[in-house]
Amino acid sequence: MKKRRDLVLGIETSCDETSAAVVENGTKVLSNIISSQMDVHRQFGGVVPEVASRRHVERITVVIDQALREAHVSLEEINAIAVTQGPGLVGALLIGVSAAKALSFATGVPLISVHHIAGHIYANHLVKPLEFPLVALVVSGGHTELIYMEGHNQFQRLGRTRDDAAGEAFDKVARLIGLPYPGGPQIDRLAAQGSPSYDLPRAWLEPESLDFSFSGLKSAVIQLLHKAKQKNEKIVLPDLAASFQQSVLEVLITKAIRAVRQTGVNHLLLAGGVSANSALRTQLLMRCEQEGICLHIPPLELCTDNAAMIASAGTYLYYEGKYADLSLNADPGLALVSSST
Amino acid sequence: MKMLAMDTTTLVMGVAVLEEGKVLGEVTTNLSKKHSVRLMPTVDALLKDLDLPIEKIDVLAVTDGPGSYTGIRIGVTTAKTIAWARKIPLYTESSLTVLAMNGLHFSGLVVPLFDARRQRVYTGVYRPDHQHLTEILPQRVMPIDDLLGHLAEHTEPVLFLGDDVKNFQEKIICQLGTRAIMGGPAENIPRPSQLAWLAWRKMEQGIPSASETMTPNYLQLTQAEANLLQKQGNGECLNGERRTD
Ligand SMILES: [Zn+2]
Numbered sequence: 390m391k392k393r394r395d396l397v398l399g400i401e402t403s404c405d406e407t408s409a410a411v412v413e414n415g416t417k418v419l420s421n422i423i424s425s426q427m428d429v430h431r432q433f434g435g436v437v438p439e440v441a442s443r444r445h446v447e448r449i450t451v452v453i454d455q456a457l458r459e460a461h462v463s464l465e466e467i468n469a470i471a472v473t474q475g476p477g478l479v480g481a482l483l484i485g486v487s488a489a490k491a492l493s494f495a496t497g498v499p500l501i502s503v504h505h506i507a508g509h510i511y512a513n514h515l516v517k518p519l520e521f522p523l524v525a526l527v528v529s530g531g532h533t534e535l536i537y538m539e540g541h542n543q544f545q546r547l548g549r550t551r552d553d554a555a556g557e558a559f560d561k562v563a564r565l566i567g568l569p570y571p572g573g574p575q576i577d578r579l580a581a582q583g584s585p586s587y588d589l590p591r592a593w594l595e596p597e598s599l600d601f602s603f604s605g606l607k608s609a610v611i612q613l614l615h616k617a618k619q620k621n622e623k624i625v626l627p628d629l630a631a632s633f634q635q636s637v638l639e640v641l642i643t644k645a646i647r648a649v650r651q652t653g654v655n656h657l658l659l660a661g662g663v664s665a666n667s668a669l670r671t672q673l674l675m676r677c678e679q680e681g682i683c684l685h686i687p688p689l690e691l692c693t694d695n696a697a698m699i700a701s702a703g704t705y706l707y708y709e710g711k712y713a714d715l716s717l718n719a720d721p722g723l724a725l726v727s728s729s730t
Numbered sequence: 731m732k733m734l735a736m737d738t739t740t741l742v743m744g745v746a747v748l749e750e751g752k753v754l755g756e757v758t759t760n761l762s763k764k765h766s767v768r769l770m771p772t773v774d775a776l777l778k779d780l781d782l783p784i785e786k787i788d789v790l791a792v793t794d795g796p797g798s799y800t801g802i803r804i805g806v807t808t809a810k811t812i813a814w815a816r817k818i819p820l821y822t823e824s825s826l827t828v829l830a831m832n833g834l835h836f837s838g839l840v841v842p843l844f845d846a847r848r849q850r851v852y853t854g855v856y857r858p859d860h861q862h863l864t865e866i867l868p869q870r871v872m873p874i875d876d877l878l879g880h881l882a883e884h885t886e887p888v889l890f891l892g893d894d895v896k897n898f899q900e901k902i903i904c905q906l907g908t909r910a911i912m913g914g915p916a917e918n919i920p921r922p923s924q925l926a927w928l929a930w931r932k933m934e935q936g937i938p939s940a941s942e943t944m945t946p947n948y949l950q951l952t953q954a955e956a957n958l959l960q961k962q963g964n965g966e967c968l969n970g971e972r973r974t975d
Contacts, residue, residue: 432958433958437954439799439952440952440955442800443799443945446803446945446946449807449811450811450814450943451942453811454942464815480803483800483803483804484803484807486766487803488811490808491770491807491808491809491811491812492811492815494770494774494784494812495811495812495816496815715771715774716768716771718764718767
């Protein structure tokens with residue numbers, strides 16, 4: 390029997406990467422074009438939404454065209470078009486959504502709307518098929534969430550941040566100590582040269598809670614810098630970076646393991662931009678080995694925003710016939726699950 | 731040969747189909763409702779009414795600004811994606827020129843304008859002449875006072891077009907008196923059929939169609955870019971005139 394070949398075109402424009410990809414049967418990446426705007430936004434010290442939207446509209450058609458070329462697939466062979474509906478920057482999301490709807494209209498191919506976080510989780514599926522049930526720790530500039538999945542397309546939220554996302558905390562602290570944008574990788578690098586010798590708080594919240602909070606930690610760093618300035622003490626930046634990072638990672642790792650224990654699953658997934666953090670990767674791996682938990686971490690190139698992960702997540706919505714119609718709108722605050730457990 | 735035209739640059743959303751010299755259908759709404767939600771279904775419904783599958787459309791037209799930044803991008807992204815997918819040419823037109831077409835038979839000057847906030851307008855000045863509009867003040871964003879100062883140098887009557895004209899009515903009448911004529915409701919909204927006609931004429935003249943990398947004509951830098959330029963000490967030059975393509 391010849392295996393069916395399902396080709397999904399993915400489109401992702403939720404922040405500052407214009408991306409299009411072709412994925413076969415939900416698992417095999419045929420192409421994954423990412424046009425990054427990092428250099429543009431660096432000069433502003435962060436992503437400027439209007440600048441991002443303007444870049445997306447310039448790049449979108451070229452990027453889609455490249456994705457098909459690189460995959461050696463014609464538009465006629467595509468079975469479904471999957472696009473990030475949200476969350477993200479509304480003006481940026483609208484470019485992807487408008488392009489996807491136009492493509493669906495022009496070709497008659499089904500349109501699939503994908504949640505950005507679902508995409509990050511499915512980045513792992515492109516490496517090794519997801520094994521259910523599982524818990525996913527999603528950490529990025531916009532998200533810090535623990536998600537439970539019993540099967541494809543089934544998401545339950547176990548916990549989330551009550552204020553800043555982990556990646557946001559990294560960026561803010563990086564700015565405080567004068568590191569350039571984007572701050573996450575800079576802190577990671579600097580921390581590797583220091584040791585966590587400064588005493589910074591860990592926000593555990595209520596006992597057994599799976600929620601996160603990072604705004605207090607950021608305030609503690611501000612206070613520490615302020616006091617040092619008053620007393621004319623020199624701050625050892627690598628040590629401060631290491632202390633801050635350790636404070637974030639300890640909470641992330643402890644709560645992720647707690648979520649695995651509370652749900653009784655064997656598989657833990659790491660997803661989102663912050664999964665590129667080298668200390669997080671090594672420490673989580675060590676803990677999971679000790680605890681006998683199977684850890685799945687996407688390769689670095691699939692940690693950041695990309696359309697292949699959207700195409701992969703979209704494939705399983707396509708299999709379930711969950712199509713969007715031509716009135717689909719971008720939703721900057723889209724929820725992954727309607728209610729938490 | 732059939733052309734599909736769409737405009738989402740202002741509150742007005744317009745979709746039209748033109749065949750040779752004839753308007754086959756046109757839908758126009760003037761609502762503060764999301765263009766992103768309504769554009770594709772409106773195109774779909776109009777083509778269905780006309781019994782035209784998208785395969786029967788040979789050429790596209792879209793307004794590429796000025797207007798609402800988000801609105802501009804929805805129209806441009808939609809149109810250029812359909813054009814790319816169907817491998818058909820796409821023609822772009824300025825939303826101000828489309829609006830100015832409503833004054834094509836006026837004897838005097840025609841001034842379409844959109845409110846750009848802080849007492850500024852997106853505008854241009856046109857002189858109708860034998861079925862054509864000659865641009866005598868290139869499109870730009872400018873203070874309403876500067877526009878009126880410019881118009882005071884002319885002697886002809888001036889037809890103001892656009893729903894936003896009422897925001898500046900007092901100033902206009904104060905400066906130009908009875909020389910100022912205000913468009914009626916039907917003339918104040920850009921018509922997608924006028925867009926189609928403009929694009930059709932471009933096509934007939936053999937003007938090349940837009941490419942996949944075409945960018946909108948916002949007529950303004952983003953605030954962040956303007957600030958950056960100012961910091962670098964050369965803030966003026968890029969904020970002025972419409973790029974010609
Ligand atoms: Zn992301």
